[in-house]
Amino acid sequence: MVNQFQYAVRMHADEWKYQLKKQSENQPSMIDQRQWVRPPTNVVKINMDAAFHDESKAGGWGAICRDSSADVHFAAAGPIEVATDALHTETLPLSYAVQVAEQLGVGRVIFETDCSNLHRALVSSDYDLAHIGTIISDLKFRLHMNFIDASVVYAPRICKKPAHELAALGVGVAQGDHAMWTTSYPSSVTRLVTGDLAVS
Template sequence: MQKQFLLPHQVIEFTENYLKSFKSQNSVTNIRLSSLNPQHWLCPPSATVKINCDGVVFEQGMEMGLGVIARDDQGRCLWWSSKRITRGGNGEIAEAMAVRHGLELGARLGWSSIIIESDCANLISKMMSPDHDMSFIGPIVADSRTLAASFQLCSFNLVPRYCNTVAHVLAKSAVGSLEGISNLPAGAADLVLADISTS
């Protein structure tokens, strides 16, 4: 059998068509971005879980803290996580890992409609971009997009730090890998109650 070779312009045409087809089949229509600018933390709509995520880098530079809290439409804590991991990197990597961790928790706990909130503008922008992210957090963003597509509805909100304080406290206070429904770490429980009173 004689081998057939493609001419350069045929290779280009094939590649362009393949990429166009790939993008159309992998466009995630159930992911949305909210442009809200809240003055305080807000409860999610009924039947939706809001997951606030935050990541910090500790002074040593080789450890990160990931904080995640999921709440219902009454502001009640459904699940929280405070996780310390050994990994070098900057704040953006920590933020990206926190969002991925929040999505993983949502998938593991079987929620179908979620809102992810973060105070990292660059990360939220990357999550919503249709382009392949070639930056150092690209692989984490790709994982998160895949996870987000598994939900019936997944929205991303960019919020000010003061709307993300519980997740921040959970990230800053991370000493191991703790999670649960109740027994929030010191300080976080009071902030949850404060959020309920203002939402």
């Protein structure tokens, strides 16, 4: 119990230092990006997001995969049944998105998240001893072993509106299940994808 408390205090202190350092550095790719950006040729980008309703205590995840022509390869959504905190809630959509990408045989992929802590967890060892350390370690292994090339990058939430909409739809999917679209996407998602194209 004492070790867990000390770890939590250290992680909060480290997070403050990390955020202050990030604000002081010149990082235009994290600060200036205001829209979805197409991935390189022969690479797909998967945006994912989580939604959580405080009133109902229900959560959902969503993911959408697009290529350099902005064509949608697939969209998926499902419920989040149990999440211990915000970082756990944001980690689950990535885990589900990786699972779908593995099943569909995606080779070169960029996973885009708006959770800076999740990005940090995957590019460092800072969260290996956290309560979600096992999930993080599993994701690192799968990203390395099951794709030709895979990376997880940070982008602001404004850059992934379709994924956010899918996460909201995921709240309504039956527990233990998920919805998948490869054609005929939900109209609300199609409108947001079209909006991305208008400004990209």
